[in-house]
Amino acid sequence: MSIGYACLAVGVINTELKNCIIxxxxNDKLLALIDYNLKSLENMIDYNGRNNIKLFRISSSLIPFGSSEVNNLFWRDIFSDQLKKIGDKIRNSEMRVSMHPGQYTVLNSPKIDVVNRAIDDLNYHAQVLDSFGLNPAHKIVLHIGGVYNEKERAIRSFITNFNGLDEKVKQRVVLENDDKSYNITDVLEIGTCLNAPVVFDNLHHEINSNNQRKSDYDWIRECRKTWKKKDGVQKIHYSQQNLLKKPGSHSSTIRINEFLHFYEGLETKDIDIMLEVKDKNLSAIKCINCTTQQGKIKVLELEWRKYKYKILENSPLHYLEIRKLLRNKDQYPAIDFYNLLESALENEMSVGNSINAAQHIWGYFKDVASEKEKKLFLKSIEGYIEGKTSLKAIKNILWRMTVQYNEAYLLDSLYFAI
Structure with a gap:
């Protein structure tokens, strides 16, 4: 089993992706952006490798305007060395990657120009994966599209247009149920007709079910039948509802107890789970650490280094509890550890706790900061107490100093990221 995340790495420096307006x-701008994004992707692949993350979704925006005539660069040739290097790293780390075209890639639209753009976009996604030298087990996830007041006709249009795709595209495409138009029964029927694998999305199914009395595990079992050996291990999407937002909104983090309940109910662990969640890699590492059979306390200690100042900011009480929990070096209390983290992060920050954490961070610089930097920091603290300065402004000051003085411990700290 592999557990992964999508597109962006939270709290990992030099991994952001850039784009521009039309x-x-x-050409010069696009060349610079592609070069930058490929370096960021390579950093994400390296990060995943260090953290035993074997499943990752590459952002569709990797190559700006990749499927548009705006970008007429022969980027596969220009960046062939970088692309090969990244592909080698993906294979050598036994990582499985995928891509997921956005909402405007609609293969069954009644408008021919929309369909043509969808085909171009699918070709682009396949070209990206091909450029890394990856086999067809590295997939492109696609929704069926719209209904357009006549669902059966829309399904026929999808099937017709899918059959007209290039074989290199078809061998990569997997179909996913959505939260509005096409439930898992619809997609299984379409996937079976096209001999295309089906990805089950649990939250989409919760919102847009077919009212049949089957569990998620029943549907996962049905979807497994659509996956052939050439497609690789069956893949599913897992997410949790944000309880404070509209149905279908992803949670800020994966609630570990809820995930473990789902995980334990799976018939087979020979399955890949793509998490769709706001804190992305952080939840992936959490779920990996809580399901591993050979956990070591050192792993949790490294996690604590990243979280500690953010937890101190939110809840000094939880901060002390976690420190106590990690004292026993012969145990691996991963579930208790992450439950405490979740509980702390749900706390509302107070002004006093926020200042306390900021002053702990300042402690790294107090002996090296210039007088100007000292005055700026102290003034920002005073302004925050008086309600004239935001906490974000204080953190921006501390982050600039973290980068300026290359404070490695803080560069990895989630204090600045969540």
Whole structure:
């Protein structure tokens, strides 16, 4: 089993992706952006490898305007060395990657120009995966599209247009149920007709079910039948509802007890689970650490280094409890550890606790900071107490100093990221 996340790494420096608007998309600009994004992707792949993350979704925006005539660069040739290097790293780490075109890639639209753009976009996604030298087990996830007041006709259009795709695209595409139009029964029927694998999304199914009395595990079993050996291990999408937002909104983090309940109910662990969650890699590592059979306390200690100042900011009481929990070096209390983290992060921050954490961070710089930096920090603290300065402004000051003085411990700290 592999557990992974999508597109962006939270709290990992030098992994952001950049884009631009059309009017600024000159060849020189696009070359610079592609180079930058490929370096960021390589850093994410390296990060995943260090953290035993074997499943990852690559952002569709990796190559800006990749499926548009705006980008007429032969980027596969220009960046062939970088692409090969990244592909080698993916294979050598036994990582499985995927891509997921966005909501405007609609293969069954009644408008031919929309369909043509969808085909171009699918070709682009396949080209990205091909450029890494990856086999067809590295997939492109696609929704069926719209209903357009006549669902059966829309399904026929999808099937017709899918059959017209290039074989290199078809061998990569997997179909996913959505939360509005096409439930898991619809997608299984379409997938079976097209001999295309089906990805089960639990939250989409919760919102858009077919009212049949089957469990998630029943549907996962049905979807497994659509996966052939050439497609690789069956893949599913797992997410949790954000309890404070509208149905279908992803949670800020994966609630570990809820995930473990789902995990324990799976018939087989020979399955890949893509998490769709706001804190992305953080939840992936959490779930990996709580399901591993050979956990070591050192792993949790490294996690604590990243979280500690954010937890101190939210809840000094939880901070002390976690420190106490990790004292016993012969145990591996991963579930208790992450439950405490979750509980602390749900706490509302107080001004006093926020200042306390900020002053702990300042402690790394107090002996090296210039007088100007000292005055700026102290003034920001005073302004925050008086309600004139935001906590974000204080953190921005501390982050600039973290980068300026290359304070490695803080560069990895989630204090600045969540």
């Amino acid at each position: 009017k600024n998309a000159s």
